[in-house]
Amino acid sequence: MTTPIQKSLSSRAWVELFLLAALWGAVFFTNRVALYDIGPITLVAHRTFWAALLLWALTIFRGTKIPKSARLWGAFLIMGLLNNLIPFSLLNFAQLTIESGLASIFNAATAFFGVLLAALFLPDERLTLPKALGVFIGFLGVATAIGLTHLTRFDPRSLAQIAALLATLSYGFAGIWGRKHLAGCSPTVAAAGMLTCSALMSLPLAHFVEGPITLSLSASTWASIAYGAALGTAAAYLLYYRLLATAGSGNLLLVTLLVPPFAILLGTLFLGETLHPRAFAGFALLALGLLVLDGRLWRYVRKQPAGI
Numbered sequence: 001m002t003t004p005i006q007k008s009l010s011s012r013a014w015v016e017l018f019l020l021a022a023l024w025g026a027v028f029f030t031n032r033v034a035l036y037d038i039g040p041i042t043l044v045a046h047r048t049f050w051a052a053l054l055l056w057a058l059t060i061f062r063g064t065k066i067p068k069s070a071r072l073w074g075a076f077l078i079m080g081l082l083n084n085l086i087p088f089s090l091l092n093f094a095q096l097t098i099e100s101g102l103a104s105i106f107n108a109a110t111a112f113f114g115v116l117l118a119a120l121f122l123p124d125e126r127l128t129l130p131k132a133l134g135v136f137i138g139f140l141g142v143a144t145a146i147g148l149t150h151l152t153r154f155d156p157r158s159l160a161q162i163a164a165l166l167a168t169l170s171y172g173f174a175g176i177w178g179r180k181h182l183a184g185c186s187p188t189v190a191a192a193g194m195l196t197c198s199a200l201m202s203l204p205l206a207h208f209v210e211g212p213i214t215l216s217l218s219a220s221t222w223a224s225i226a227y228g229a230a231l232g233t234a235a236a237y238l239l240y241y242r243l244l245a246t247a248g249s250g251n252l253l254l255v256t257l258l259v260p261p262f263a264i265l266l267g268t269l270f271l272g273e274t275l276h277p278r279a280f281a282g283f284a285l286l287a288l289g290l291l292v293l294d295g296r297l298w299r300y301v302r303k304q305p306a307g308i
Helices: 011-034 040-062 070-095 100-107 110-121 129-146 156-181 187-210 219-247 255-270 277-293 296-303
Strands: none
Touching (some): 011 040, 011 070, 011 100, 011 219, 040 070, 040 187, 070 156, 070 187, 100 277, 110 129, 110 277, 129 156, 187 219, 255 277
């Protein structure tokens, strides 16, 4: 899994970018629906297990060779822990207390943790001035979304927001691990492998923490699980890697700006959620930070004619 260079976005790429944002944005809504019936880790077990089955079916259909290397499966195990089990569980836990739209806003901080961790662990990823400024603005946006009062106390809502932020930190470490240990691996096989390991870890963990996993669930819960596994995970991963190849990693950062509006809209329409104005102010700062981070804002400013 290499990191393609930045490319211009075609009309098709823009459509796929919005589609990916819609798929991931709706996951926050469907997860909240499922959490009325099952626990956070049980939901992770369902999501990863069914998504892994779908991706392995696709892998076999395509005739792709299934890896047998113990080293590679060890890498899948760590990737599954960092990219699925930990962040999925933390975000699910957070959504028991905070709004799905707010959880999606905190999720946008993934890019900022990714940049900081890359500068620490990858020698070819320096923390330039524009990146440092973008990270600063981004974390200012996070602090704004949380609110000053919640930064100084540890009530359930504060703990939920901290959990959502820790999820993005885990995603950041996953990005570093993937670049170091999964380079050259087929994206479909890599996604199927890490989801398999995630399921193998989350199934016994869910049983131990939340009780035996049952298949006797409501229709709405099964519909939420089916969406999260088939579209929000399996299909979304395939689309993600396609966009990574066709549009580049820089342009793919835009998806983090597009996910929250979908999550907020669905939460407002179907869950009756109402976000505090500071959440929208925080999201605006996160969006600005992302535009500064990937250099898009600097390029736009340089293209403008000088004033009189």
